[in-house]
Amino acid sequence: MKYGKTFRLSLVCSALAVSAFALSGCASFDxxxxxxxxxxxxxxxxxxxxxxxxxxxxxNGNIIAVKTLAHKETESLFLNAERLLPEILKNNGHEGIDAISGATYSSNGILKAVNDVPRADGSKPAFEPVGARSASDKKEFKLKWSIQPQLGVVKGEYFYEEARFRQGHMGSMLIVTDSQNARDVLLAEFNESGRPNYYTRLYQDVPKRMSEYNFSMGEKKGTAWVQSSLTMEKLMMDQDKLTFELNPDFDPKLKNKLAEPNRLKYLGVDVVAGASNSVEQSMIPLTAKINDRIQTKGSDQLFYQLAEKLKDDKGRWTGITAMLRLVVDKNSKTITHAYYDEIFADNKQQIRDPSLKGFYRQSKYQSIYYSEPSRIGFNVMMDGLAEHLKAGGSLFEINDLPATGDTGSYAATGFTKRSDAWDNYLSLAEKLYNEMRSDGVIKAHANAPKA
Structure with a gap:
């Protein structure tokens, strides 16, 4: 059996070598x-x-053949990763080549090895791990946007409205104002989930703000949905205004037309084309309702948010930012809303784990394709946390929630190990809880770490 396996591997390597040499002429030419x-x-x-x-x-300075001499990887995964060899030949190197999906680490091992081939000029460039190729990586988008949360603590009066519009899409608007100055807008955030009967099943009931939807839309229309929201939100926070007068120069015929570089006029401001319906039919009406509440009734709830960059054991940013939001009732001092998420960097290069690079400008909760290593959905875990806290559970007693322990039996339980996200959550929960306790806005929680 051992001889047979070696013989089969030799045939595979030989076949790849033949393929490589067949492509060598093209590589030498280009x-x-x-x-x-x-x-x-x-x-x-x-x-x-x-x-x-x-x-x-x-x-003559060109790679004409590459073959594998030895490896310790899972054989089926490595055979998949070896599909990179012809690409390396044609490209005369590893630059610009992404990893094979499902074999990210093996792919990076191959690319790292090629990076170590001696250069004619004596240089040795540092190797940067790459992520797996995906649909969102088909092209580089000229448009850029940031979904990074404000670092540190944000706290104030909480206002929230949501309603369905335009065939059933769900729009939501979050506004936080300074408790001492209602005119000071600290946070404005709009989101939208695709309608339950959306023609693309992949995006049914999926939040758009930090999901792959923006890349899909960007590829088709040249602009991302979230850019309209970010433009309006920045205006609200910069000018401390929630409503705007109609722009008399606005031409409705220009709606969703890129008359200027990816921008159009609406309500006196430049709005990125591509989500004008969402802005007109959802964001603006919801914000108007909130503005009326601020002017009349105010809020009976307080908002607290803490966001921190996650660091590795060497103190380097991993390219992921953890964020915890808690909303408490002013009278009962109990949690009415909770949301924990881990948000990927805006650029692939900032994400250290090569297997996660493809999720840039997305979050673990809102991403469609992200898979939590614990073998259970990240959104399922955090929905469980939200329900637990709304029902009066402690911020720190989470052992009954999904993926909080090791079971060793995926078939029996649906997950195999504790999710690292829970430790990240607990770190933020302790800090935010101490802040809220210091402000006297939340009741004591069981098993809270001593301040």
């Missing part, structure tokens, strides 16, 4: 000249289970 040092080079890069060793042949 690739830059003199990039690498001529010769046969033995290089290695770390995969998931150990070093991946490659043999790379270079002639």
């Amino acid at each position: 690739a830059p000249k003199g990039k690498y040092e001529d010769g046969t080079h033995l290089v290695s890069g770390k995969g998931k289970k150990g070093d991946i060793q490659l043999e790379v042949k270079v002639e």
